[in-house]
Amino acid sequence: MNVSKPAMPAPLLETRQLEVSIGGHLVCRDLNWRVVAGESWAVLGRNGAGKSTLLATLAGLRAQDQGRLNIAGLALPQAGRGAGARAMARVRGYLSQHQIDPFASTVMESVLVGRHPHLGRWDWESAADRQIAEAALNEVDLGGFAEREVQTLSGGERQRLAVAQLLAQQPQLFLLDEPLTHLDLSHQVAVMELFARRATAGAAVVAVLHDPGFAARYCRQALLLFGNGEWLAGPAAEVITAAHLGRLYGHPLRELGGDGQRWFVPA
Amino acid sequence: MPTRRHTLLIIVLLLLLAVASLSAALMAGSFAVAPGEVLQALLGSADGVGADVVLKLRLPRALAAFACGGLLALAGALMQVLLRNPLADPYVLGISGGAAVGALSAMLAGLALALVNLAAFAGALAAMLLVFSLAHGDSSWTRTRLLLTGVIVASGCGAAVALILSIAPEHGLHGMLFWLMGDLGHASSPLGAVAVLLLGLILTLPFARELNLLARGDTLAHALGVSVRQVRGGIYLLASLLTAVAVTTAGSIGFIGLVVPHLVRLAMIKMGWGNDQRLLLPASALAGGSLLVLADTLARTVIAPQQLPVGVLTALLGVPVFLFLLGRQPHERQ
Numbered sequence: 001m002n003v004s005k006p007a008m009p010a011p012l013l014e015t016r017q018l019e020v021s022i023g024g025h026l027v028c029r030d031l032n033w034r035v036v037a038g039e040s041w042a043v044l045g046r047n048g049a050g051k052s053t054l055l056a057t058l059a060g061l062r063a064q065d066q067g068r069l070n071i072a073g074l075a076l077p078q079a080g081r082g083a084g085a086r087a088m089a090r091v092r093g094y095l096s097q098h099q100i101d102p103f104a105s106t107v108m109e110s111v112l113v114g115r116h117p118h119l120g121r122w123d124w125e126s127a128a129d130r131q132i133a134e135a136a137l138n139e140v141d142l143g144g145f146a147e148r149e150v151q152t153l154s155g156g157e158r159q160r161l162a163v164a165q166l167l168a169q170q171p172q173l174f175l176l177d178e179p180l181t182h183l184d185l186s187h188q189v190a191v192m193e194l195f196a197r198r199a200t201a202g203a204a205v206v207a208v209l210h211d212p213g214f215a216a217r218y219c220r221q222a223l224l225l226f227g228n229g230e231w232l233a234g235p236a237a238e239v240i241t242a243a244h245l246g247r248l249y250g251h252p253l254r255e256l257g258g259d260g261q262r263w264f265v266p267a
Numbered sequence: 268m269p270t271r272r273h274t275l276l277i278i279v280l281l282l283l284l285a286v287a288s289l290s291a292a293l294m295a296g297s298f299a300v301a302p303g304e305v306l307q308a309l310l311g312s313a314d315g316v317g318a319d320v321v322l323k324l325r326l327p328r329a330l331a332a333f334a335c336g337g338l339l340a341l342a343g344a345l346m347q348v349l350l351r352n353p354l355a356d357p358y359v360l361g362i363s364g365g366a367a368v369g370a371l372s373a374m375l376a377g378l379a380l381a382l383v384n385l386a387a388f389a390g391a392l393a394a395m396l397l398v399f400s401l402a403h404g405d406s407s408w409t410r411t412r413l414l415l416t417g418v419i420v421a422s423g424c425g426a427a428v429a430l431i432l433s434i435a436p437e438h439g440l441h442g443m444l445f446w447l448m449g450d451l452g453h454a455s456s457p458l459g460a461v462a463v464l465l466l467g468l469i470l471t472l473p474f475a476r477e478l479n480l481l482a483r484g485d486t487l488a489h490a491l492g493v494s495v496r497q498v499r500g501g502i503y504l505l506a507s508l509l510t511a512v513a514v515t516t517a518g519s520i521g522f523i524g525l526v527v528p529h530l531v532r533l534a535m536i537k538m539g540w541g542n543d544q545r546l547l548l549p550a551s552a553l554a555g556g557s558l559l560v561l562a563d564t565l566a567r568t569v570i571a572p573q574q575l576p577v578g579v580l581t582a583l584l585g586v587p588v589f590l591f592l593l594g595r596q597p598h599e600r601q
Binding site for chain 2: 087125
């Protein structure tokens with residue numbers, strides 16, 4: 001046979017028969033999933049379904065129970081440990097749900113932390129690194145904040161600072177755990193558009209979200225975690241439906257639409 | 268954060284401070300020695316009482332003070348970052364407690380000074396191993412667990428020390444109390460401690476940026492490419508060893524390990540340099556060393572010929588300075 005297929009881009013993230021659990025609770029079983037450059041995935045599920053656990057596993061921060069997990073062709077968790085951790089950090093970035101600041105630090109200093117995986121052991125942050133950091137701050141609307149003390153920021157400002165830190169890291173795969181936490185409406189939209197642009201430019205985005213309307217609007221793919229190990233992955237238009245969401249959240253939802261947008265409200 | 272040039276400049280300034288403090292220590296005392304005479308003695312071109320005092324008494328003691336101050340400040344800075352707790356100091360994991368039990372037991376048994384030092388080091392190592400093996404039980408270095416284990420071991424050692432003090436003969440008490448408060452009077456061979464201080468700096472400075480990330484949480488550090496477990500485990504062990512060497516040399520001198528990293532950090536924040544370990548670690552070591560040299564010089568001159576335990580002086584001087592600086596710090600939100 002001589003069937004010519006269109007060349008598939010190498011996946012940035014690929015799982016085979018992946019099983020993840022936490023504290024005896026099954027997050028997903030037999031997860032076979034590919035994320036390629038240009039895709040933007042929403043991860044949806046109810047509280048405690050294991051969205052954050054799955055994301056931390058994908059980031060290599062904890063080990064899976066079973067199955068294969070590859071990031072840019074490197075097998076996790078082994079490739080993310082020890083000396084491999086730095087190389088991994090140049091490929092995938094992870095936005096944590098919690099930001100902690102035990103010691104004083106300026107905003108600029110905190111953003112520059114994102115440059116760590118790109119710097120050698122004896123390197124000092126260069127002018128180019130500072131430019132990248134400033135651009136990242138501008139992108140999250142923190143332009144004039146470089147010299148501000150981190151511990152004086154509001155919750156939303158701190159969250160945007162974390163996003164800027166991730167942008168300065170310049171990964172190809174963005175793993176975002178609730179990127180909209182603490183953000184007001186305009187900044188929610190701005191951050192979602194920012195990551196949608198990154199996906200269009202050739203990165204891949206996987207974001208844990210709580211609002212299915214935002215997911216339907218800004219993500220082209222969706223992964224639903226039903227909380228019992230079952231999952232559903234596919235194009236957002238097919239996966240994010242009132243019927244699936246009703247089962248996902250255990251509460252009936254109604255779809256509202258117009259102007260090509262879809263929103264979901266509790267019935 | 269400071270630029271590389273700023274960092275080098277500050278380190279050069281602190282090196283000058285170190286030289287100044289050591290010079291003061293060599294000149295000052297109940298037998299004053301002129302600067303020229305000190306220089307001649309150091310160059311080996313002088314003899315007489317002055318040269319003897321400088322080379323045989325003051326130089327070893329001043330170097331020991333510098334090394335201990337540096338070791339304690341460096342270990343304190345490392346512990347504060349790793350435990351992410353500004354109250355952490357080198358003794359928080361019970362190392363000084365173990366050393367005290369060892370040293371005082373040896374004194375109680377009437378052993379020679381060399382054996383007392385050996386017993387102190389053995390006690391420090393024993394406490395360290397005990398804390399680490401207990402806290403390492405589930406193969407993760409949980410901060411709370413490590414702290415709690417350290418605090419419990421330290422209080423156990425405290426009880427043992429109190430027991431030894433209560434049964435010790437009266438003529439031995441003075442030496443024991445001096446050891447407990449920290450005293451450099453018996454530090455005669457400082458080269459080992461100086462070498463360990465250098466080794467500590469050589470081993471930690473390459474990881475300074477990793478430590479900056481660890482100070483911001485393990486998750487962030489791991490996500491940004493730090494091999495968290497290896498770096499943290501290694502630095503814990505190293506900080507403990509530095510502390511053990513310091514305590515063996517001079518007893519448990521308080522305050523340097525807690526306050527000097529804070530003073531350096533406060534100064535850095537004033538300059539807008541944040542909490543960058545690339546400057547904080549070497550600056551703490553140099554400042555801690557100089558401070559202890561000056562404190563020890565005061566301790567043996569202020570009511571000469573009687574000598575004070577230097578640990579008392581570091582606390583008496585350090586407390587008001589620290590409170591003053593803390594009060595001047597702008598108040599943070601929350």
